[in-house]
Amino acid sequence: MQEAIEVVDLEKSFSNHKVLDKISFRVPSGSIFALLGTNGSGKTTTVKMMTTLLKPDHGSVKIDNLDISQQALAIQKRFSLTGQFAAVDEVLTGRENLVLIAKLRHLKNYLSKVDELLAVFDLQEAADRPAQTYSGGMRRKLDLAMSLIDPPQILFLDEPTTGLDPQARAVLWQMIRTLKKSGVTIFLTTQYLEEAEQLADTVAILNRGKIALQGSVAEVKRHLPKETLELTFADEETLAAAETLIGGKVNKELLALNVATENKVEKITMILNQLQAAKLEILTFTQKRASLDDVFFMIVENRTEEGK
Numbered sequence: 001m002q003e004a005i006e007v008v009d010l011e012k013s014f015s016n017h018k019v020l021d022k023i024s025f026r027v028p029s030g031s032i033f034a035l036l037g038t039n040g041s042g043k044t045t046t047v048k049m050m051t052t053l054l055k056p057d058h059g060s061v062k063i064d065n066l067d068i069s070q071q072a073l074a075i076q077k078r079f080s081l082t083g084q085f086a087a088v089d090e091v092l093t094g095r096e097n098l099v100l101i102a103k104l105r106h107l108k109n110y111l112s113k114v115d116e117l118l119a120v121f122d123l124q125e126a127a128d129r130p131a132q133t134y135s136g137g138m139r140r141k142l143d144l145a146m147s148l149i150d151p152p153q154i155l156f157l158d159e160p161t162t163g164l165d166p167q168a169r170a171v172l173w174q175m176i177r178t179l180k181k182s183g184v185t186i187f188l189t190t191q192y193l194e195e196a197e198q199l200a201d202t203v204a205i206l207n208r209g210k211i212a213l214q215g216s217v218a219e220v221k222r223h224l225p226k227e228t229l230e231l232t233f234a235d236e237e238t239l240a241a242a243e244t245l246i247g248g249k250v251n252k253e254l255l256a257l258n259v260a261t262e263n264k265v266e267k268i269t270m271i272l273n274q275l276q277a278a279k280l281e282i283l284t285f286t287q288k289r290a291s292l293d294d295v296f297f298m299i300v301e302n303r304t305e306e307g308k
């Protein structure tokens with residue numbers, strides 16, 4: 001398959017702080033790639049270097065086989081970037097911002113597209129108010145709408161759903177899937193495992209400046225900690241008795257027991273029934289998914305559920 005993006009041994013330091021240490025990945029044309037990482041892990045720095053906004057210290061980036069160090073101008077025409085800091089003109093209204101982009105791109109018959117995007121992002125009521133009166137989430141939605149008015153071949157979305165309400169997030173996810181169907185390559189960064197799982201064909205996890213895990217969602221998920229059921233009890237005796245009965249991992253401070261369930265209803269029902277039959281009273285029970293922190297902890301500890 002043809003590569004839309006190829007990054008090889010990319011490095012970047014700020015003062016003495018090495019933010020990225022030889023990261024490499026490829027993004028096949030027409031696919032969705034998610035770069036996952038916590039705050040400050042280097043996601044935005046990576047995007048900035050890939051979009052010619054920042055110079056790498058070492059390494060190479062190719063977009064559609066063009067090298068960013070030699071063909072920056074040609075590359076800039078092939079992508080659009082929606083960053084964490086909205087490129088919205090504060091004085092213009094929401095509608096005027098969208099129209100401005102449409103005119104700059106020499107689009108014809110753009111008014112229906114503008115209306116459609118305002119409706120999709122639930123911005124109709126605010127459409128004729130200056131953007132400076134918008135909330136952070138509204139501004140973000142407008143910024144996304146602006147990058148979707150004339151989707152390019154490659155779309156960079158830097159943490160696109162941060163600050164969005166669940167409804168707007170669902171809308172954006174759907175739009176991203178539709179864009180992929182029309183052949184657009186999408187590179188997104190996110191702090192949310194769920195977002196990567198929902199959208200991406202390929203995922204890379206950034207940790208301490210390196211890519212700790214990379215592959216298809218199915219491959220990466222095989223390495224993630226399994227779902228657990230967290231049970232809490234009123235005292236240490238009940239906790240100890242529960243552990244003897246059903247096993248699991250004890251947290252004495254929280255009087256909690258974490259039991260692997262693999263998200264299977266039968267397993268959860270069996271655990272609860274066993275405890276009830278032994279008259280061990282459960283205070284609370286919560287189904288827990290692996291968070292990005294769990295994944296990093298696991299990577300750092302170099303352990304997987306299979307390898308335990």
Ligand SMILES: Nc1ncnc2c1ncn2[C@@H]1O[C@H](COP(=O)(O)OP(=O)(O)OP(=O)(O)O)[C@@H](O)[C@H]1O
Binds near residue numbers: 040045046191
């Ligand atoms: N211009 C700069 N000068 C100095 N340090 C910088 C600069 N830009 C980024 N950094 C540092 O590089 C590290 C990575 O920052 P970056 O913004 O790439 O992270 P991120 O993964 O996008 O984080 P977030 O999820 O919080 O947006 C941070 O420690 C940050 O402080």
